[in-house]
Amino acid sequence: MNKVVLEAKEITKYFHDPVTVKILDKVSFQLKQSEFVSVIGRSGCGKSTLLYILSTMDTDYEGDLIIDGVSMRDKKEGELAIVRNEKIGFVFQFHYLLNEFSVLRNVMLPGLKLGQFSEKEIEHRAYEKLKILGIEKEALKDPNQLSGGQKQRVAIARALINDPLLIMGDEPTGNLDKKNSEIVFNIFQELAEEYKQTLLIVTHDNEFAARTTRIIEMEDGHIK
Template identity: 60%
Template sequence: MESHIALRADNIVKYFYEPEKFQVLKGISFEVKKGEFLALTGKSGSGKSTLLYVLSTMDTDYEGQLHLNGEALTGRTQNQLAAFRNEHIGFVFQFHYLLTDFTVLDNVMLPALKLNKKSRAEIEEKAYQNLKLLGLDGQALKLASRLSGGQQQRVAIARALINDPAVIMGDEPTGNLDSKNTQNVFEIFRELAHERGQTIIAVTHDEDFARNSDRIIDMSDGLIV
């Protein structure tokens, strides 16, 4: 696989079986370059969130082939995929999923502690760097519950970056935010892509957010339009 490609999907087909058999993804193929900020758009029911779930390796019940960072992921066990995800994919969801009884710093460190490839001191240093990048180093020792919604979402981005993932995947990452914080998160993503070469794939309903990304993949009825 070419070294400049972060992710490649080849002919991804997906069925739902409840209440009856229904084809939700109809042979989706595309590539995402390293350092590209891609927006996945489409009406509810278009298949965009289902596609993100397949791309994220959380859903393995599909036909076709998925490559991420040059590695074929189709056919791996759940345990292999969980380990791969923790190391190579960062997640930012609509809801931040922070542990509210933990400090901001502890939340950011968690995926790296789980990966267990660096010392705790190195991980803490990296977590502080990420929080500084996102303008939150002054909040590091606060409980996550004490932060505003916009700050919590920035902590979630810092956490997503901690293992230097190949790809950050966002599922409506600005869905719970007001326009000012939406703009904030968008600018962070753009800076990460353009200045740090971070690949970002985000499902969004926000037209401004999508329009300002590098590329839009618009879906309708399980196909790329």
């Protein structure tokens, strides 16, 4: 029985600008270990807002968020920052790599921030992640020497460096062509199947979503 990694319990969110609008309405679901789940829905349906709450970046909501068996409800910002760094790896539409650092160093940064291992060990782990993604040969290059698809693979390696419980993606193939989207999809699938990684990916790409293990479709702030 795969353990529950994340549980959303009746998550409700309002925006007050200037009138009060309900953006999310009692959203509830569970994510189990090694599930590869996509969240789809039209623009404005609340999927990115939901992702911000589930990633603990937005704490202004009703309901409860449980990550790895622990409620995030009343945690202080410092405690949430530790949860984000230890338990969650992020992959965004834009790779957000720092051009002043090598590819290897970019991958190492969240590991250095967490500080659980020596710098030498973090470097070794970063190489291992780049190897999984087939780009270890690019380790000493600057990010601006890489193609868009390679940059996104570096961003995935960076998300994996602390061996997170959960990878969250916000349109991770949104800037990629079909070939590179396929590469990224295959990487995610391999992470779920071989490495038991749990993935929650918000996407506009219905072809991508159709091949994930489960689709959560949103409409007007709730799960359809």
